[in-house]
Amino acid sequence: MNTAIDPGSRASSYHHGDLREALLAAAETLLERGGVPALTLRAVARAAGVSHAAPAHHFGDLTGLLSELAAVGFTRLGAGFDAAMAGAGSEPAARLTAMGKAYVAFARAHPGLFVLMFRSERLDASRPALRDATTAAGLALRTAIARTRPSATDDAPLQAVARIAGLWSLVHGFSVLLIDNRLGGLLGALPPGDDPDTLLAAMLDAVSIEDGGRQVAD
């Protein structure tokens, strides 16, 4: 009668063996399938094949479970940044595009997780796992952006901060609007064959004009 998502490992009768990870995996499946509202302590317990109170033992309460799951997401996002920066060349504009693409690609690949990661009213930001993961990902993002500008040191403080905040806002807002399907009309106005990736590249290209003097001028 085990409706568990992962019935493998060592499902003894009582002690599960690795229930904590199984619960997180089940939660992620439910999240991507039904969004944040589907993330219920009891639903997660059902999906993992345990009693309704089992998750509380590992995560305390629902906020704890959601926070740990969000931490997984931030860790994964940070890893995506690192991979994108490692794969990109040394040219600033290319690095910037790679970073933006990594951000949006993560959001599109795991929309439920991405939404959860920024639903702060359901999370406990002071939880160590979440706090560490967010700061790590934020640091990776900021350094990645900072390195996409050749001569960043001579920027005025306001301009330097504006560059980071602007790019972050751009890719974050685009991800949110894309997931929410708010860009339907705009995407429909694109030339045939152009997808969101093309649009993102064009957006980043427009912003990166202030780099070495690259011009759009067709």
Next chain:
Amino acid sequence: MNTAIDPGSRASSYHHGDLREALLAAAETLLERGGVPALTLRAVARAAGVSHAAPAHHFGDLTGLLSELAAVGFTRLGAGFDAAMAGAGSEPAARLTAMGKAYVAFARAHPGLFVLMFRSERLDASRPALRDATTAAGLALRTAIARTRPSATDDAPLQAVARIAGLWSLVHGFSVLLIDNRLGGLLGALPPGDDPDTLLAAMLDAVSIEDGGRQVAD
């Protein structure tokens, strides 16, 4: 015994008189006070001083109430756009800044409402009031952005769409991150005296470079 937020108008015993508006007002108060989780059919009913099932008569279910409230928000946002465009001059860069400021100002003035407006899983986008309000606000936003570029007609389609999507994404992402307090570190790095408005202006200034040839070059 009436714990209603608005005990005025004509609180007869049974028929409220304008319960629908009173419920929406109570809901907005609860929303701004406790965020989306505080928006409960029963809590709204309590705040309005009516029985727990009264809201269902006017809005059908919780999704209906949230959708109507979100519609109020979109209408207000659209009005903010119009006011900003009316108050701005004719210079493209100034109009763009005014539009962005109006967007972010609305989000900061009504953070709960703004968050609700984009929590699509709790809304019914097909509800007439919400559908009309969103399309009206979206149209106002797009035309406002389009008019911030002098020679918009000779843009390539991709660039034209990228300009609109980019600016929308920028102001939306900034609003979201600001409300979520994700920009704490960056705001702390600003020169003393600079606030989020200054940062937004700098961000928009950097983006608007591709306008008439305005340069940052200090």
Next chain:
DNA sequence: GGATGATCTTGACAGTGACAAGATCGGGCG
């Protein structure tokens, strides 16, 4: 003045988070 329909209340049911108490199991200590 009475019927009719809109408006609001009362009551009930299933689902949820949270807590308390108990059952089960594994590992370490005698």
Next chain:
DNA sequence: CGCCCGATCTTGTCACTGTCAAGATCATCC
């Protein structure tokens, strides 16, 4: 080897929620 202790999981319960059904109240129109 036997036993105890703590971690793990279950069962039971309570308050709260959304939703529905049925009834009470009132305004309006004929």
